[in-house]
Amino acid sequence: MSGKLIWITGLAGSGKTTIGKSVYKALKKKQNNTVFIDGDTYREITGQTFGHDKKARLNVAFQIARMCKFMTGQNINVVCSTISLFKEIHRFNRLNTKKYYEIFIDTDLEVLIKRDQKKLYSKAIKGKIKNVVGVDMSFDKPINCHLHLTNNSKKEIKVNINKIINLVK
Numbered sequence: 001m002s003g004k005l006i007w008i009t010g011l012a013g014s015g016k017t018t019i020g021k022s023v024y025k026a027l028k029k030k031q032n033n034t035v036f037i038d039g040d041t042y043r044e045i046t047g048q049t050f051g052h053d054k055k056a057r058l059n060v061a062f063q064i065a066r067m068c069k070f071m072t073g074q075n076i077n078v079v080c081s082t083i084s085l086f087k088e089i090h091r092f093n094r095l096n097t098k099k100y101y102e103i104f105i106d107t108d109l110e111v112l113i114k115r116d117q118k119k120l121y122s123k124a125i126k127g128k129i130k131n132v133v134g135v136d137m138s139f140d141k142p143i144n145c146h147l148h149l150t151n152n153s154k155k156e157i158k159v160n161i162n163k164i165i166n167l168v169k
């Protein structure tokens, strides 16, 4: 038996946590063996020991991916919201997790800059911070994802959640 890995990826502010939490809640009601892990939460529980340069981002992404493999291997469904936009990670998940669902939340950069929840984009544009994915750091767009979603407006949130639930049920 193996659990599902629902890997929700996209740039900062794209809506991964918002959508991931709702997908988790819906799935948990039907299958109690379900957990939610967020990239930010993983950084917190590992003591904020990772930076945000490319090497650190790849390291933390691999740790998250390996942990997801470990949990799905024990029949736990994992809903994972994380940026981790590396082709190596997408490949690792595909190779190592039988029931893998890759969901790319492809929110427009102009929308992200307007949203700017964590003020990352405004700071990066002003040159006050570095290592912001999509601004001064390149990323690998998922090329083979199971769902490619836009999430530019509020009305799309529910639609996207339902699309993911339908895919994985």
Ligand SMILES: Nc1ncnc2c1ncn2[C@@H]1O[C@H](COP(=O)(O)OP(=O)(O)OP(=O)(O)O)[C@@H](O)[C@H]1O
Pocket: 010, 011, 012, 013, 014, 015, 016, 017, 018, 019, 040, 081, 083, 115, 117, 118, 151, 152, 153, 154, 155, 156, 157
């Ligand atoms: N479709 C949408 N329309 C408008 N606002 C949205 C939409 N989806 C999410 N938001 C809002 O955008 C902000 C960022 O969403 P969220 O925290 O889910 O993104 P994230 O991808 O997890 O970001 P991060 O990578 O920084 O953790 C939140 O304030 C959220 O309420």
Ligand SMILES: [Mg+2]
Pocket: 016, 017, 018, 038, 040, 081
């Ligand atoms: Mg988030």
